[in-house]
Amino acid sequence: MSLPHALLTSLVERPGAGLDLARRFERSIGYFWQASHQQIYRELGRMEAAGWIAGDDVPGRGRKREYRVLASGRAELARWVAEEGPVPAQRDALLVRLRADAAIGPVEMVEQVRHRLQQHQARLALYRDIEARDFAGPLTREGRVQHLVLRAGIVAEEAGVGWCREALTVLAEDPVT
Amino acid sequence: MSLPHALLTSLVERPGAGLDLARRFERSIGYFWQASHQQIYRELGRMEAAGWIAGDDVPGRGRKREYRVLASGRAELARWVAEEGPVPAQRDALLVRLRADAAIGPVEMVEQVRHRLQQHQARLALYRDIEARDFAGPLTREGRVQHLVLRAGIVAEEAGVGWCREALTVLAEDPVT
DNA sequence: CAACCCATGTAAAAAGTTACATGATTAA
DNA sequence: TTAATCATGTAACTTTTTACATGGGTTG
Numbered sequence: 539m540s541l542p543h544a545l546l547t548s549l550v551e552r553p554g555a556g557l558d559l560a561r562r563f564e565r566s567i568g569y570f571w572q573a574s575h576q577q578i579y580r581e582l583g584r585m586e587a588a589g590w591i592a593g594d595d596v597p598g599r600g601r602k603r604e605y606r607v608l609a610s611g612r613a614e615l616a617r618w619v620a621e622e623g624p625v626p627a628q629r630d631a632l633l634v635r636l637r638a639d640a641a642i643g644p645v646e647m648v649e650q651v652r653h654r655l656q657q658h659q660a661r662l663a664l665y666r667d668i669e670a671r672d673f674a675g676p677l678t679r680e681g682r683v684q685h686l687v688l689r690a691g692i693v694a695e696e697a698g699v700g701w702c703r704e705a706l707t708v709l710a711e712d713p714v715t
Numbered sequence: 716m717s718l719p720h721a722l723l724t725s726l727v728e729r730p731g732a733g734l735d736l737a738r739r740f741e742r743s744i745g746y747f748w749q750a751s752h753q754q755i756y757r758e759l760g761r762m763e764a765a766g767w768i769a770g771d772d773v774p775g776r777g778r779k780r781e782y783r784v785l786a787s788g789r790a791e792l793a794r795w796v797a798e799e800g801p802v803p804a805q806r807d808a809l810l811v812r813l814r815a816d817a818a819i820g821p822v823e824m825v826e827q828v829r830h831r832l833q834q835h836q837a838r839l840a841l842y843r844d845i846e847a848r849d850f851a852g853p854l855t856r857e858g859r860v861q862h863l864v865l866r867a868g869i870v871a872e873e874a875g876v877g878w879c880r881e882a883l884t885v886l887a888e889d890p891v892t
Numbered sequence: 893c894a895a896c897c898c899a900t901g902t903a904a905a906a907a908g909t910t911a912c913a914t915g916a917t918t919a920a
Numbered sequence: 921t922t923a924a925t926c927a928t929g930t931a932a933c934t935t936t937t938t939a940c941a942t943g944g945g946t947t948g
Contacts, residue, residue, distance in 0.1 A: 540808040540811055547818060567814070570805045570806065571808075571811055572804050616819055619812045619815045619816055620822050620823065622826075623809065630748075631748075633747040634747065635795070636864050637864050638727070638792055639796055640858075642789060654802060679888075681817075682888070683813055683886075684817045689878060690807070690882075693874045693877055694878075696874065701871075704863070705863050
């Protein structure tokens with residue numbers, strides 16, 4: 539499981555409270571690993587119990603606690619990074635729908651593919667903005683590796699856009715009407 | 716949830732027993748939707764209880780039961796296909812590892828990326844074989860839509876191969892040694 | 893002072909994973 | 921006749937999702 543290590547990574551980059559992390563998982567880290575705040579709070583509790591992180595009360599801000607990574611957490615993260623993990627599997631209900639469409643006869647799916655195309659285009663534009671803003675000039679090693687992570691998103695979205703265009707062409711050949 | 720509908724799709728294409736479906740989920744359907752035999756048997760039970768499918772005993776073959784889709788299952792599948800679903804999220808631990816690598820200092824990750832590259836290449840070769848074998852000549856609408864599903868796998872693997880090559884170039888610039 | 897956001901949770905349900913169990917049939 | 925494979929499951933656990941709860945602070 540990678541959630542604790544995604545949290546460690548984010549906290550190494552910058553300490554923060556549970557809700558801060560939840561917000562980071564809606565952008566940046568969340569582009570390739572998702573988690574809800576409920577998951578995050580539970581995992582932070584476990585990680586604190588394991589001695590990987592420590593939480594400090596933030597006075598005057600309600601129950602807010604800011605977490606930072608301890609030495610043993612940093613060691614655990616280094617151990618995990620070097621570990622070989624499985625290649626993530628594809629899982630896309632739209633492809634199941636298309637296959638069902640092929641089997642049971644034409645269903646109107648152009649709108650679904652168009653919607654998917656828009657999402658890919660929107661994410662691609664976002665990633666390219668980030669690329670132009672943060673990775674334009676000469677980079678340190680840290681910058682080059684961070685850029686690589688962003689590039690993974692960019693090539694995936696480009697592939698998505700290309701496939702959607704192809705799909706719209708094919709679906710237009712045989713209109714359901 | 717899409718598992719019951721993936722099973723309906725597979726059973727519409729061809730009736731079969733639980734283990735047949737489990738085998739199909741290790742190839743074809745499994746390229747974009749995975750399920751273990753435990754999940755499949757549980758789901759087949761629910762789908763039979765819902766009246767979507769019926770199972771017939773296969774005499775002389777132990778406890779084997781062959782399932783086929785009933786009219787209400789076909790209707791449910793048609794309903795679900797036309798429904799709009801969420802865009803699946805990316806979730807890749809290797810990208811988390813790279814981001815952690817950027818944050819805590821250089822870790823040897825070339826082998827992991829090389830391994831990933833090999834997997835993408837292997838899947839790409841497999842998909843291209845299937846493409847050459849099953850989708851070479853002129854196709855019916857059914858064939859064109861099935862081809863589209865395969866094309867999604869091909870463009871995704873091509874993108875993966877391209878990114879891995881890019882990553883190896885970047886990681887070679889700053890050897891950990 | 894009311895409405896809203898901040899911040900942290902609990903509870904229950906659904907889905908997925910891992911390990912193990914059991915009997916029937918087939919091949920060496 | 922024994923080992924392997926076929927075929928169907930149970931049980932326990934972990935992870936993820938969904939819905940709800942609660943109190944502190946801030947702003948109109």
